[in-house]
Amino acid sequence: MATASTLPCLLKTFFSHHHHKLSLLSISRHSHQYLSTLSLHSSSKTRCFSSSSSTNAPSPQKNIIKILQQRGLVESITSESLQTVCTATPLKVYCGFDPTAQSLHLGNLIGLIILSWFSRCGHVPVALIGGATGRVGDPSGKTLERPELDVKTLENNVSCISDIVRKILGDDAVILNNYDWWKDVTFLDFLKNVGRFARIGTMMGKESVKRRLEASESGLSFTEFSYQLLQGYDFVHLFDKMGVSVQIGGSDQWGNITAGTDLIRKILHTDGAYGLTFPLLLKSDGTKFGKSEDGAIWLSSSMLSPFKFYQYFFNVPDADVVKFLKILTFLSLEEINVIEEEMGKSGYVPNTAQRKLAEEVTRFVHGQDGLEEALKATEALKPGAETKLDWKTIEGIAEDVPSFSMKLDQVLNYGLVDLSVSTGLLDSKSAARRMLKQGGLYLNNCRVDSEGRKIEVEDIVEGKVLLLSAGKKNKMIVRIS
Numbered sequence: 001m002a003t004a005s006t007l008p009c010l011l012k013t014f015f016s017h018h019h020h021k022l023s024l025l026s027i028s029r030h031s032h033q034y035l036s037t038l039s040l041h042s043s044s045k046t047r048c049f050s051s052s053s054s055t056n057a058p059s060p061q062k063n064i065i066k067i068l069q070q071r072g073l074v075e076s077i078t079s080e081s082l083q084t085v086c087t088a089t090p091l092k093v094y095c096g097f098d099p100t101a102q103s104l105h106l107g108n109l110i111g112l113i114i115l116s117w118f119s120r121c122g123h124v125p126v127a128l129i130g131g132a133t134g135r136v137g138d139p140s141g142k143t144l145e146r147p148e149l150d151v152k153t154l155e156n157n158v159s160c161i162s163d164i165v166r167k168i169l170g171d172d173a174v175i176l177n178n179y180d181w182w183k184d185v186t187f188l189d190f191l192k193n194v195g196r197f198a199r200i201g202t203m204m205g206k207e208s209v210k211r212r213l214e215a216s217e218s219g220l221s222f223t224e225f226s227y228q229l230l231q232g233y234d235f236v237h238l239f240d241k242m243g244v245s246v247q248i249g250g251s252d253q254w255g256n257i258t259a260g261t262d263l264i265r266k267i268l269h270t271d272g273a274y275g276l277t278f279p280l281l282l283k284s285d286g287t288k289f290g291k292s293e294d295g296a297i298w299l300s301s302s303m304l305s306p307f308k309f310y311q312y313f314f315n316v317p318d319a320d321v322v323k324f325l326k327i328l329t330f331l332s333l334e335e336i337n338v339i340e341e342e343m344g345k346s347g348y349v350p351n352t353a354q355r356k357l358a359e360e361v362t363r364f365v366h367g368q369d370g371l372e373e374a375l376k377a378t379e380a381l382k383p384g385a386e387t388k389l390d391w392k393t394i395e396g397i398a399e400d401v402p403s404f405s406m407k408l409d410q411v412l413n414y415g416l417v418d419l420s421v422s423t424g425l426l427d428s429k430s431a432a433r434r435m436l437k438q439g440g441l442y443l444n445n446c447r448v449d450s451e452g453r454k455i456e457v458e459d460i461v462e463g464k465v466l467l468l469s470a471g472k473k474n475k476m477i478v479r480i481s
């Protein structure tokens with residue numbers, strides 16, 4: 001059993017600063033009940049809590065739970081007393097993400113937004129990446145057993161997801177990997193220290209188990225059946241070793257979260273742990289936004305460009321935009337009400353609310369630079385836009401525009417009329433000439449006035465690409481190979 005003196009800096013800091021009444025005391029009182037081989041070494045991504053999370057931190061004034069409820073971000077809480085507790089003292093709050101893909105997605109963003117709300121109200125956000133649970137597979141909301149991921153893929157996913165969380169939540173968030181405390185636990189330890197406190201009847205009653213047994217012919221493996229205890233024990237560990245007293249998750253996580261509060265009650269003999277679930281964000285067809293679903297709205301810019309991310313929100317239907325502003329932005333409800341009122345007025349410019357939504361969410365996820373990249377690309381794609389183009393902007397729109405590759409020596413000195421035809425932008429030279437005469441032929445967003453215009457080396461943006469446009473919407477990227 002690790003003792004406080006052997007713990008790394010992270011945990012010592014937790015012990016010395018955290019306000020929870022159990023802390024060190026509970027370790028000595030309950031030490032015999034703990035998994036003896038728990039590794040308490042934090043991953044390199046974790047950080048020590050700063051003094052802002054110490055006992056000296058001012059009590060949060062705002063009722064975070066009320067704020068979340070007013071915005072439609074609460075489905076259920078395990079106890080109403082969380083309303084009082086959250087205004088009395090800064091809390092540590094965690095949300096877990098399994099590394100089943102290289103990136104988080106729009107559905108997962110809700111958890112990050114709620115963590116950020118907690119942080120903004122004076123609490124400490126903890127993001128847990130499931131390096132261990134990702135090897136087991138959460139049956140919640142899944143009708144079939146999850147495919148097993150190889151270790152290399154999992155480790156890469158853990159690292160990519162940590163980077164995304166760090167970028168979005170910043171240095172205020174603590175990021176942990178549950179593999180750090182599960183990797184040395186033996187099966188016998190698990191049965192003795194966790195399994196003993198879990199009742200089969202309760203486990204069978206979980207929605208995820210019942211649904212799988214009813215809906216799937218192959219049922220549920222013992223491995224996935226055990227998942228609830230892994231997540232449950234994570235909460236015990238985080239509660240006891242780090243003073244984390246609240247776990248949040250989507251409504252599909254209720255069974256796993258209450259597995260944790262039950263275990264905490266049984267192992268640590270306290271009611272001081274709380275769970276909060278939020279509604280799942282659903283697509284228009286009623287299915288949830290997820291990472292294993294098609295057409296995911298990824299948060300990683302390498303899987304979905306900030307431009308496309310921005311466009312998704314810019315194109316949200318009017319019927320959804322106010323709900324999305326409440327759920328996905330930090331604008332005050334008063335500001336959102338003003339936007340809603342404007343939408344009902346006669347002079348309302350279509351998509352003004354969507355523009356605000358897209359700006360706020362893109363800035364939160366991709367930062368100011370990402371937002372600017374998205375705005376530039378949006379501008380560049382506008383019919384007849386005259387935006388100065390750089391390579392990044394052209395790459396930003398690349399997925400939405402056809403492209404054609406040519407060698408540098410083929411393209412230099414080539415006439416623009418000919419180029420429009422050979423790349424397939426226009427069907428014939430006569431069509432190209434007509435377009436040019438009507439003022440509709442553009443090279444890199446600049447109007448082409450002369451039929452004799454040829455491509456020069458300065459036209460090639462950063463030595464890599466050209467953008468041709470014919471009329472308002474028809475565009476072609478020419479890549480120099």
Ligand SMILES: Nc1ncnc2c1ncn2[C@@H]1O[C@H](COP(=O)(O)OP(=O)(O)OP(=O)(O)O)[C@@H](O)[C@H]1O
Nearest residue numbers: 097098100107108249250280281288289290291292
């Ligand atoms: N559409 C969604 N709306 C709200 N929360 C979601 C949504 N999808 C996932 N979450 C939440 O994100 C957290 C992490 O979920 P998880 O890692 O299982 O993602 P997932 O998309 O459900 O993955 P998978 O598609 O592999 O099941 C959980 O709290 C889960 O409830």
Ligand SMILES: N[C@@H](Cc1ccc(O)cc1)C(=O)O
Nearest residue numbers: 096097098130133138231234
């Ligand atoms: N089960 C959660 C992820 C998670 C993993 C471990 C935890 O301790 C908490 C949450 C999900 O799949 O969405």
